[in-house]
Amino acid sequence: MTFSDDALRRETLIQTKHMLHMRVKQIDKETAMSVIELLTKRGKLIDDFLLKMLKLGASSELYEMAKHQIAAGGKRVRPAMTVLCCEAVGGSDEAAIPAAAGIELIHNYTLIFDDIIDRSDLRRGLPTLRAVYGDVMAFLAGMHYREAIFEAARRSAKAERIEKLFSLTIRKIIEGERLDVLYEQGGRGSEYISKMRFKHVSEDDYRRMIEAKTAVLFEAACKAGGVAGGGRAPEIYGLSRYGWNCGVAFQMKDDILDIVGETERLGKPAGKDIEEHKLGNIVVLNSLEELSKPERDEVLQTLRSQKISDSAMSNIMELISSTKAVERAYEKTKFLAQRAQMSLNALPPSEAKHILLSLADFIIERTF
Numbered sequence: 462m463t464f465s466d467d468a469l470r471r472e473t474l475i476q477t478k479h480m481l482h483m484r485v486k487q488i489d490k491e492t493a494m495s496v497i498e499l500l501t502k503r504g505k506l507i508d509d510f511l512l513k514m515l516k517l518g519a520s521s522e523l524y525e526m527a528k529h530q531i532a533a534g535g536k537r538v539r540p541a542m543t544v545l546c547c548e549a550v551g552g553s554d555e556a557a558i559p560a561a562a563g564i565e566l567i568h569n570y571t572l573i574f575d576d577i578i579d580r581s582d583l584r585r586g587l588p589t590l591r592a593v594y595g596d597v598m599a600f601l602a603g604m605h606y607r608e609a610i611f612e613a614a615r616r617s618a619k620a621e622r623i624e625k626l627f628s629l630t631i632r633k634i635i636e637g638e639r640l641d642v643l644y645e646q647g648g649r650g651s652e653y654i655s656k657m658r659f660k661h662v663s664e665d666d667y668r669r670m671i672e673a674k675t676a677v678l679f680e681a682a683c684k685a686g687g688v689a690g691g692g693r694a695p696e697i698y699g700l701s702r703y704g705w706n707c708g709v710a711f712q713m714k715d716d717i718l719d720i721v722g723e724t725e726r727l728g729k730p731a732g733k734d735i736e737e738h739k740l741g742n743i744v745v746l747n748s749l750e751e752l753s754k755p756e757r758d759e760v761l762q763t764l765r766s767q768k769i770s771d772s773a774m775s776n777i778m779e780l781i782s783s784t785k786a787v788e789r790a791y792e793k794t795k796f797l798a799q800r801a802q803m804s805l806n807a808l809p810p811s812e813a814k815h816i817l818l819s820l821a822d823f824i825i826e827r828t829f
Contacts, residue, residue: 504537514609543686548813552690563613570606637674644741646764679708699807706801747786794825
């Protein structure tokens with residue numbers, strides 16, 4: 462590779478990042494801020510109930526540990542979706558709160574274990590629970606979250622349906638996490654993982670993983686809201702499909718941001734998927750389809766190395782930026798957002814429905 466080629470690829474990477482950051486302007490900034498504010502308003506409705514669930518049966522020390530995960534913040538997208546979906550079928554905010562809190566507890570429960578599995582020290586710009594308390598204490602805090610989840614379910618409207626929904630959702634997320642680990646190309650010494658690791662990951666494999674790991678919780682959030690609000694079967698089905706498509710789009714956008722996002726805005730290091738040897742990233746998979754065989758082999762060899770150096774990371778990022786992988790991934794998120802919006806046709810007009818329609822656009826245009 463010549464010096465001019467290196468310079469060109471660096472410039473291409475810069476342009477790709479700039480392009481992604483400019484896309485958010487396709488949605489009027491005031492509209493985007495309005496969506497964030499409306500989500501935050503509804504997301505905050507669950508805070509007192511959520512903390513109450515965490516406090517039940519916990520010593521003061523365990524409660525402080527458990528609170529660390531919640532105190533780190535988060536967008537509260539999923540519980541806000543539960544509240545909005547409840548409103549969209551004619552239910553009240555209050556009717557949605559226990560189920561919405563349970564959804565947020567599931568989300569943070571999975572993040573605790575995800576950080577242990579990935580050995581992550583930073584999330585939302587703050588030290589992870591495991592970074593502060595160690596893996597053993599983080600594991601115990603996660604077990605406490607599991608109990609809080611089902612206590613929230615038992616206090617929900619249509620408690621039996623919500624509890625079954627939560628149980629099925631957690632089981633599917635665990636399978637998604639298992640696949641995510643097996644799609645990694647290196648970095649773990651387990652005999653089982655080495656034996657079962659996927660040497661090739663297709664886009665169908667990738668979709669199977671993110672549908673289980675991410676989409677099912679978005680689907681559950683929306684379905685729980687519809688159930689708690691007393692929605693009719695066609696309405697609940699439409700909300701479920703809305704959540705499913707939003708969840709797949711959300712994960713794909715996360716993958717895009719992992720490659721071309723800014724660490725400061727993400728709250729975690731950019732390029733983290735590559736550092737963790739992950740082949741289960743839509744941008745990486747798209748780029749492999751376009752790269753020449755020697756370039757493709759170079760990417761795979763790097764992902765399969767025991768440790769990825771800064772220079773190797775930089776080279777992979779430049780190779781990816783020489784392709785249209787980001788643009789292609791973005792087009793897929795747009796299609797999914799449109800499908801999500803069409804799924805709401807079964808619902809009558811309402812403010813909640815309008816926000817849900819805007820939220821689908823925001824999910825794919827966000828820069829964090």
